[in-house]
Amino acid sequence: MGNARTGGIAVIFVAARTTEDDAGYAAAAAAMDALAARQPGYRGVDSVRGADGVGITVSYWADEASAVAWREHPEHAAIRDAGRARWYLWYRLHVATIGRSYDWAAP
Amino acid sequence: MGNARTGGIAVIFVAARTTEDDAGYAAAAAAMDALAARQPGYRGVDSVRGADGVGITVSYWADEASAVAWREHPEHAAIRDAGRARWYLWYRLHVATIGRSYDWAAP
Numbered sequence: 582m583g584n585a586r587t588g589g590i591a592v593i594f595v596a597a598r599t600t601e602d603d604a605g606y607a608a609a610a611a612a613m614d615a616l617a618a619r620q621p622g623y624r625g626v627d628s629v630r631g632a633d634g635v636g637i638t639v640s641y642w643a644d645e646a647s648a649v650a651w652r653e654h655p656e657h658a659a660i661r662d663a664g665r666a667r668w669y670l671w672y673r674l675h676v677a678t679i680g681r682s683y684d685w686a687a688p
Numbered sequence: 689m690g691n692a693r694t695g696g697i698a699v700i701f702v703a704a705r706t707t708e709d710d711a712g713y714a715a716a717a718a719a720m721d722a723l724a725a726r727q728p729g730y731r732g733v734d735s736v737r738g739a740d741g742v743g744i745t746v747s748y749w750a751d752e753a754s755a756v757a758w759r760e761h762p763e764h765a766a767i768r769d770a771g772r773a774r775w776y777l778w779y780r781l782h783v784a785t786i787g788r789s790y791d792w793a794a795p
Contacts (some may be wrong), residue, residue: 590785593698593746596735599794627702627780629738637736637744639700671733671793677698677784680725680752686778687706 588641589624589679596664596672598634606668609660616656622647634670640680648676695787696731697749703771703779705741713775716767723763729754741777748786755783 598606617623622643630636642648651657664672707712724730724768735781737743749755758764 591698591700591701591782593734595746595781608778627700627744629736629744630743631736631738633737634736637734637746639744639746639782643794663726665792665794669792669794671791673792675786676788677786679782679784681783683781684778685772685776685780687772687776 590645590648590681591677592640592642592648593675593677594638594640594672595674596636597670598630598636599670602667605663609663609668613657613660614652617651618649620651620654622650632683645678652680666683693725697746697752697755698784698786699749700782700784701745701747701779702781703745704777705737705743705744706775706777707741707745709774712770720764720767723761727754727758727761729757752785752788763769 614626614640617626617640624640624641626640628636628638639653640648642651721733724733724747730746731750733745733747735743735745749756749758766780
């Protein structure tokens with residue numbers, strides 16, 4: 582779960598899966614989650630996929646430099662190529678600077 | 689679907705639903721989607737809920753002023769109170785300024 586604090590970077594990834602290669606996708610997604618979590622500046626991730634195959638993943642980073650370093654990580658770049666070839670129908674990505682955050686939980 | 693352009697605001701809302709009052713929640717969510725879409729500066733929304741009840745909704749706004757005006761809209765504020773009372777176990781919200789965006793679709 583994400584625990585971004587004010588001032589970090591949120592990378593918002595909205596994507597529609599193809600119906601192809603669920604096993605390959607799941608393995609790659611798990612590998613990328615584990616690899617991302619070991620990168621400097623990683624602050625967490627929130628990820629949800631709906632029954633229609635559209636998912637939103639928000640990863641949180643300490644700063645712009647750590648978000649860019651993750652984008653340019655060679656294994657991550659290779660997986661993105663595979664994603665465009667096999668796993669995604671479309672995606673949209675927004676890189677945004679967090680200005681403020683609020684948390685709430687039921688008492 | 690969102691079609692935010694660079695420079696706007698993304699409001700990232702990550703929330704876990706209770707198992708209560710699905711009908712009331714669905715009606716309120718539809719009403720809020722329709723009301724949000726009529727606000728000045730509204731640029732779209734991406735929303736996904738997973739089978740475990742955790743959802744991510746990202747709404748996109750032209751600027752900080754329009755995002756704040758939506759937060760302070762009286763009907764929206766009333767629905768937030770209902771959400772805390774009945775519909776959500778917890779939520780986290782991040783308000784972020786979009787620095788850059790990328791779109792991709794399969795050829």
